[in-house]
Each structure stands twice: as C-alpha cells, then as structure tokens.
Amino acid sequence: MRILIADDEEISRRLLENTLTKAGYDVTSVGNGLEAAELLCNGDSPRLALLDWQMPELDGPTVCRMDAKRKINPAFILSG
Amino acid sequence: LAPHVPYFRCWDRRISRSAAEIWPNVSGLGAHKVSTATTSVLNIEDLLRRVDDDHELLAELFFIFKTVFPTHLQHLREAVAHKASRQIETESHTLKGMLLNLSASRAAAAAYELEQMGRNQQLENLNLAFTGFQAEVEALLTQMDGYVVEPQP
Secondary structure, X not given: OEEEEEOOOHHHHHHHHHHHXXXXXXXXXXXXXXXXXXXXXXXXXXXXXXXXXXXXXXXXXXXXXXXXXXXXXXXXXXXX | OOOOHHHOOHHHHHHHHHHHHHOOOOOOOOOOOOOHHHOOOOOXXXXXXXXXXXXXXXXXXXXXXXXXXXXXXXXXXXXXXXXXXXXHHHHHHHXXXXXXXXXXXXXXXXXXXXXXXXXXXXXXXXXXXXXXXXXXXXXHHHHHHHOOOOOOO
C-alpha cells in the first residue's frame, strides 16, 4: 500500500517515513502542501495521505479540499 | 498502523490539551515542577526506542536538527526582539515538535512556554523565557555532540 507523507518539519517526516517503510508500506514524502496536491492528482496516487495541518504553499486542509482534479480520493489524516 | 503511529505528531495536540497530564515531571509544564538538574536534556534511551535502535537514523536526525535549527532560532530571536506574538507562537510550535521528536523534553518544555506566551500575547517574561530556551538548547547541542554513534553490527 502506498502512503503519502506531507510535512515541512523534516525530523518528523523522516521518523514517520522510516517507521512506515519498516512496517512494509510504500512511502512517498514531500515537504509542502503544493507538492502533495500535485502528487495526489496523478492517476496512481497513494490511497492514504498523512498531512501536516500547517505547511508552506498549501496547508493540509486546503490539500484535502482540492478534489476537483483528483482521479482517486485518498483517505486523509491531518495532524497539527 | 497501530503499533507504529503513536510515536509521532499526536504529541502536539496532547500538549495543547493537557501538558501537565502528559509531562507531570517536566519543569514548567506540570503542577509538580522538578529541578531541571534531575531531568536529562536528551533522553537517549527514549530516542533509541523511537528509532528502533537504528543508530544510523539517529545520526541522520541529529544532523537534520543541527542543519535546520539555526534558521529557526534566528527567526524566533527576531520575533522575540519585535515582540511579534504570532511569529513567536508559530516558530516555538515548530521547534517544540522537533525537540519532542528528539526526546528533548526540557528544551521542548521551554519552547512550549514561549509558544504559550505568543498565543496568549503575554510577553512580560518573554526575554527571560527565551534566554532559558537558548540555554536548554545549548545543553542539548552539547549532549548531541558528545553522543558517539556506534557502528551497526
């Protein structure tokens, strides 16, 4: 299963990425909301997105709401 | 995900709700304050548990912190100098998250104090709190420098 992590705080992102990878998940991580939104518009986008609430470019809630261009709507988990 | 997820950012919300419940023994957060001398600057055992005893990852996290911290500290310093409440709150919040992820609870508590001052716009003791925060982080950096990453078998 593919999981997207979007967090501008690098230590948090790296820790989460490491744990999920070790648990067997296919992890993609990005450092801001804009990159997350672009990635989620791809046809093979992850089915689960873990988003930080506050991020540069676009915040987590805004990324969640940008569903018009998405082919697949993933499950979102927001943290702040 | 259940066995893995609790290590992460959920801390932020837990602190906002009830810091004293989460860290009753951390100076500045709980009703039962203790001397900072009794609390480790860096809880290396806890941190190693967090990274599954992966010393290479630990070294990488220290490197990331040492790389990004000066910029955050500079932003916070400027915010404190200008008494910019919102910036104090957001920078302290970011630093608090980083420090918690590194099991540096004393420095995180000092960042939390600054965050609360910014959020509540109560800036009377701001300079004192910032000085305290800097002292905690300097101690943390010294401890990080002293930590030797053991080679993996």
